[in-house]
Ligand SMILES: [Zn+2]
């Protein structure tokens with residue numbers, strides 16, 4: 001089979017690898033049918049996540065298999081797998097988790113203790129698990145990891161449920177439940193912020209301000225009912241109850257924090273590969289809660305899919321391109337926001 005492999009800055013290519021095989025009763029082999037790039041893949045492809053920066057302890061130096069967002073079709077399952085069967089369409093979460101350790105059982109699926117710390121698809125930072133832009137993928141804990149795609153949901157629209165769509169749900173939905181009608185600020189660069197804007201409006205935010213330098217992104221945010229701005233400098237003093245920052249830039253996180261109302265909450269999507277300063281005295285005086293965490297995505301993929309199924313939101317609108325699987329090597333470095341690569345009829349394991 002082929003793995004789409006990150007080989008150099010802005011360059012990916014197909015490399016041959018042995019077909020993955022079941023290594024135990026609880027495993028599955030799947031073939032991605034609709035896969036897309038996570039917002040962080042853009043930073044990885046641009047070389048922003050390598051060891052050349054001393055505060056980054058892990059290596060994202062090429063080569064490695066890329067991709068950690070997809071809807072896949074189950075090809076084969078071990079005898080112990082009960083929740084999915086060959087032919088099923090499933091969401092494959094980005095992180096590897098066993099479902100049985102103390103962390104997994106308390107929902108901390110990004111911190112599973114049965115596998116090396118940070119074990120994930122698409123980046124070699126907790127062992128090597130392959131990437132979701134590969135022809136075939138081994139899923140080591142099929143019942144714990146895989147989530148059947150509910151009927152009626154489009155694999156292209158939901159390819160991001162592995163990570164960015166479900167992350168966006170977690171960044172804003174629980175906070176809006178606690179603070180109905182809250183004012184929401186989104187400081188963003190890519191798909192996560194757009195999903196957050198859509199979800200925030202759908203779940204009753206009284207106002208949503210979406211800040212993104214990209215005019216196309218701002219137009220989409222307006223379609224989701226958000227007000228928009230190109231920049232947020234100076235910050236909006238005491239302007240928002242909830243702020244979501246998804247830029248990977250510490251200066252933007254600081255602006256979001258400085259726009260919070262007293263006892264406001266800021267969620268950050270993280271991936272700040274360069275250091276920077278936070279306005280700690282401002283944060284103290286305002287009284288803010290900042291959460292920045294690798295997402296325990298498996299715990300809330302079902303909630304995020306349920307919201308998509310409700311029809312109150314429209315994640316398909318964020319899909320920027322629908323392209324054939326075979327276009328991955330040329331198109332992935334070029335097509336930003338949310339290109340979805342779809343495996344054509346007759347592809348590996350299809351049908
Ligand atoms: Zn990701």
Ligand SMILES: [Zn+2]
Pocket residue numbers: 097098099100101102103104105111112113114
């Ligand atoms: Zn575990």
